[in-house]
Amino acid sequence: MRSNQDPVLLQAFAAELKVRRAALEVNQDTLAFAASLNRSFVAKLEVGTTSPSLTSLFRIAEGLGLEPDELVRSVAERYYAEKQTGKRKVKLKAQA
Secondary structure, eight states: OOOOOOHHHHHHHHHHHHHHHHHHTOOHHHHHHHHTOOHHHHHHHHTTSSOOOHHHHHHHHHHTTOOHHHHHHHHHHHHHHHHHHHHHHHHHHHHO
């Protein structure tokens, strides 16, 4: 079965989650508890090996003290920036 996961989007979410958690100076256990999630699930999110469900996304946002739309907006900004960077890398390789 083919995966429909977007690895760039997973990495954008992982990076945003790590940055937000670090800014709060909390570990994965603390965030997982605040979000009513399992710590191992939070760890998988932070390395980009899985994506959150809508319920998990809302719980994570709440655990981080954010509104879900703020978290999604931040992830989207990272995602689109990375996609642009990736496109520039491909163009540079093609020119070489």
